[in-house]
Amino acid sequence: MLTGDAAFIKKMNRSLILGKIVEHKMISRAELAKITGLNKATISVQVSDLLKKKFIIETQQEHRSLGRRPVMLSVNRDAGFVLGIDLDKNSITFTISDLIGTSVRTDIIELQVSAYDVILKLLIEQINGYKLKFASSCYGLVGIAIGIHGIVNKDEIVDYVPQHGWQNKNLKKDLENETGVNVVIENNANLCSIAEKVYKYHQSNNLLSVSLYSGIGIGFIINGELFKGYHGYAGEIGHMIVVPNGLPCSCGNLGCWEQYASEMSLFIKMDEKQKNLAFNIEEIQYRMKEQDPEFTEKIDQFLYYLSIGLNNLINLYNPEILVVNSEVLRLLPDTVKKLKAHLSSPISHYSELNISEFGKKACIMGACALAIQNFLGVSELCLTLSEESSLDK
Ligand SMILES: [Zn+2]
The missing domain is CATH 3.30.420.40 (ATPase, nucleotide binding domain)
Incomplete structure (x- = not known):
């Protein structure tokens, strides 16, 4: 019978091995041993257990010029x-x-x-x-x-x-x-x-994703894991005050960030004259083509307020990767360049700032x-x- 420690080590090894099979899609036992640093016997025992449970399957590599074709391991994707x-x-x-x-x-x-x-x-x-x-x-x-x-x-x-x-x-x-x-x-x-980390920034262990939709929320990954705060409420950053005595917010305060930098706030601003909140992504695309100076000014203001909050987040967290998730910003040209221009303080440190490729699907x-x-x-x-x-x- 396995002791507590041995069972834990077995579980960790299994997680490591299966994780590498998922990542590489097709990998041989020898390559697994090389990548994980585990010995061949450990790999062999774990792999045979994973095969028995039908979590993985064995396949032969399609093409090899000479010699024996190694048996490759893949996740049994339809299990x-x-x-x-x-x-x-x-x-x-x-x-x-x-x-x-x-x-x-x-x-x-x-x-x-x-x-x-x-x-x-x-x-x-x-x-x-x-x-x-x-x-x-x-x-x-x-x-x-x-x-x-x-x-x-x-x-x-x-x-x-x-x-x-x-x-x-x-x-x-x-x-x-x-x-x-x-x-x-x-x-x-x-x-x-999680989507940014799992599907795109595999190597990053310090990633901050800021989502701008009806409100603003952040998700923060440290050492590969979600940071949730003591009670699980961390990341409610939309109610950070960026304009003293500014616009009223549903939370009861004045001047919250999401009143200036969420997509909803932008739609309301764009729609000020009509007051019917009919503004949406299609309208943004149309106005972009028109190159209306009033539209450009409102976008610039939106980016300015967005950068105020981002500046605070950067100084608070010092992220490696900072991803901004917004369907509107995916459409606009030079967004990253414009945001970076506002984030020029020599004490604000981050490695990369990007707009999410995944948008709402993230x-x-x-x-x-x-x-x-x-x-x-x-x-x-x-x-x-x-x-x-x-x-x-
Ligand atoms: Zn608020």
Whole structure:
């Protein structure tokens, strides 16, 4: 029988080996030993256990000019499937992914209601439908992760969702009881940071992702793990005051950052004359083509206020990678250059500032990654977006 320490070491080795098989897609036992530094006997025992459990499969490499072709190991991508859910204000997006992070199906349900019981019933029906659909795979539907556009505490209780008026909801328990599938509840900005780390910045252990949608949230990865704060509430940065006695905010204060630098604040500003909040991404594209000076001025002001908050974050966290997630900023030219021009203080240190390539999809990509990570028991997951995946489209 294994002692506590031996069982722990075995688990760590398994996580390391499986993580490398996921990352490399195809790898031989010899290469695994070289990369992980583990001896061949350990690799052999672990690999045979993973093969027995059908987590991995053996394949022969297609082409080798001379000599014996080595047996390669790959993740058995269809052994089970995960479900990522983005629970937004007006819609719920469901993405089913295989075990290497390739999306196999996406469904979007428009929402016209906010009542918790109604949305819970809808989620249960949808999840049970997927359970049936994927039941023929080896492990079936193995895990679910849900992105919440609100506050989630360290026990995964949905503390507050302003858009739906939810308070203190145990969505995890309610769904697990009815579906029997493991559910993880996470804040959407945290999931965005996981997506950046898992799908793009594999090498970075210090990454800060700032999401600018109806509000502003941050997700912070330190040493490869999410930083959540003592109670799980870290990252509610949209209510940092950047303009003393400025615009009123729903939180009761004046001059909060999200009143100046969230996409919602920009849409309101662009729509000032009409006052009907009809402004959206399509309108931004249209106004960009028109090269209207009033539009340019408002964008410049938006970037200026955005940079004030970013400057504070940089000085607070000294991030290696700083990613700004915004559909609007993905469209605009020279955004990074303009932001950097405002971040010129010699004491503000960061290595890279980028606009997220994933935009709004980052939330659901992070959800799928988190569910895969939990199922495989891999502590550091590195996935690659494949061309067949619709996650990157
Ligand atoms: Zn506020």
